[in-house]
Amino acid sequence: MSIQVEHIGKQYGSFKALDDVSLTIANGELVALLGPSGSGKTTLLRIIAGLESPDAGSILLHGEESTEHSASKRGIGFVFQHYALFRHMTIFENVAFGLRVQSRKIRPPRREIRERVTELLRLVQLDSFARMYPDQLSGGQRQRVALARALAVKPKVLLLDEPFSALDAKVRKELRDWLRRIHDELHVTTVLVTHDQEEALEVADRVAILNRGKLEQIGTPQSIYDHPASPFVYNFLGNVNLFHGRLLADLSPQERGDSAEESIQSAIGFVRPHELELSRTLPAKVKAVSASVVRIHAAGPQVRVELSIAGNGRPTTAELDRRRYEELALVPGEKVFIWPQSIRLFDDDGARALLLDQGAGI
């Protein structure tokens, strides 16, 4: 079932939780809503679920206006951050709950309920836990029960509210892969709320990035990683180096506009750590900056080198692969030259992305 979010707005007192957010989620798609806390992602999910009502805009489920429909009538499955399992029921009864409370007319017979629950517990690999109670299970197991419970009523939409954030890193990674496999098997339209960019980029078909109640960007993981639409998205997706400077390079005529003064303007530039090149000698063809090595973190496949550039307050980080690092044999304190392989520029208030020829100076 497709989900259309149209111009949704929600306000709590003077705080704008959501401000004119629109997006469309296709049938069978897995979309992650990604953003820092307070960005409105959970509010948006709860509005889609019908647990909150928007102040403005509408929600269409499968093309049908559903803004006024109650949560219990929307045919959704919802998975909570803290599981919200029924603590006084066995795992079996938890999963069976959604079927048992159906009205007599549509409720499946007992035998069918038992079969369906058993099948779901097998799907989440917990069939041997059916008679246990939630407090006898680990966090990861509980969240799998919660997912089975949500799936029991054959929801047309599955909504997950930071489902893995209460779990430790290893379990989180396992469950994330497993969620993707289940999604590929069942093809239920799924919306996942998360503040973990790695989780979003890895699991989702498309990622929607929210900031302060506004939709910053939506796209496939690769497209938003490679082409962030705003400084915020750049910052939010992984480590980044930020440079302030004046733009000296020629802008293309469209960019420049009519006024000649605009061709020289202040700008901010973003360079990801792995896009920084590093050398002991001054390179011939590009403009490089001199920097000194402050610290080296060599644990892991990538070696992180912290650098300081004279006159630039914040530290700059470069990432090298191991072979390059061993070639260079850097030591803390020595002087090196750095230059970006690519840089992405925004004008000073971050509102507009600027195009730039490769290799221009900072």
Next chain:
Amino acid sequence: MSNRGANSSSALLQPSMQQRVGRVVLIATALVFLAVFLLLPVAAVFTQAFSQGWAMYRDSIHQQDVLSALRLTGLVAVIAVPLNVQFGISASWAITRFEFHGKSLLITLIDVPLAVSPVVAGLMYVEVFGLHGWLGPWLSEHNLHIIFAVPGIVLATIFVTFPFVARELIPFMQAQGSDEEIAAVVLGANGWSVFWRVTLPNIKWALLYGTILAASRSIGEFGAVSVVSGHIRGLTTTLPLEVEMLYNEYNFTAAFAAASLLTLAAIVTLVLKKSIESATGVHQHGQEKESES
């Protein structure tokens, strides 16, 4: 470093002479206090009750007036307690699950009966429902008797006991949160199913605990009931009132026999309360929540 650690831990394990003496003194004080102010009086009640032998005790209780007082006390409890359970659940549900204007006022109002002297509570009802009260003329016109009749006693008892259930449930439901209920709603359950299948099973022990406290208070209430009762023997006299009347008539054996029934009710309450506490840890929800997360 390790040396100091060992020293301090052994100091904890083996208290100094001074600490040991202090502990013994504290415990002894508490025990003596309990013995003088609690155990001795309770023993006295039973001693007095049985001072003329078992037969006399039985006869005292089997008096017509004592029996009807016992019945009335039971009747009042049977009416007041379920109403309070109903009120307690509704109030706690509203307070812990919804945001509304006047919520903090409602929480404060629930405590009023605990803050007000029961005699004042009784007088308030006389002022409202009494013959010369606000509703008095209208009530007597329609031949309705509230003050100096059973309805007044029930009303006064409800007033005095209504905080008990709500005060048990509110902190408990706050600690549990509403996640499970929301989950049930999303799964398609209607309000009725949510209450019976999710809310009630979760709060049942706290609810029972509050109910027992309310029942025990409604059986034992004296002050408020005394004001509205009118002390009509065999009609509007509850067991606590009967005890006082017998005592004022110098009928000590009968007074203490009736009092022993109230004492027994209190002991039963305490045992029930204790067993709920140890069975479920109702009064440890703080820790429970912590270990869970």
